[in-house]
Amino acid sequence: MKAYTFIKTGNEWYIDLPEYIAQGGHKGDLQMVEGADTMLDLIAGNNNSVVLNIDAVQFEGADVLLLTEKCDPTIGGGYYFLQTFEGQEVNINMWLCGVTEFVFEEIPGRIFIKRN
Template sequence: MERTIRFYKNAKHEWYADIPEWNGDIADLQMVEGADELLNWIAAKSTECKLMMADAHFEDAELLTLVYAREENLGGGGDYLLETFKGETKNHKLWLCEVTEFVFNELPERIYFKQLS
């Protein structure tokens, strides 16, 4: 499955995913626990970015690898590892909440992504 998702930073400098079909609380779309830091790297000084995201490899994609699926009482979703970014070693850990399962219809073992211009 491939999906393009827009991410934006609000006036408080908090990152959110723009997922129009999400019927839950907007707070569920906030990017926290390392995902916000990754978006800062991707967007640089911009306040938004669009990412092509997929659960299968595609050309020039970066890779997030699932290291731990969280139980619902711990927030659900999963902890992922970004080993490298743009060829630089990062070993950056981040959490993607249960919205990830909503988008992909599962919690993918691997999420491939790249910024779209």
């Protein structure tokens, strides 16, 4: 399990992933869009940043993002569904881009998250 920080700039969420930039990635690739931003708005509340513990292996107290569709390699990433967060039903569909593969070295079938 690793803790990742997400930062909101204006109305846009980004994952803080300097190792991705150091390996030649672009900041625009780190933007959370297509439902992932909605999830972060919900989790962060009125805050402009939030830290999530994230892993492909289940851990205590974590909620799960379920892969519903792996995208074609030309698009990258996959579509995930978050049914509940901290006991509340949220039913959020989201697309997580190819940076997901950078983080996990694959597009995992499940991603476990917990607010830090």
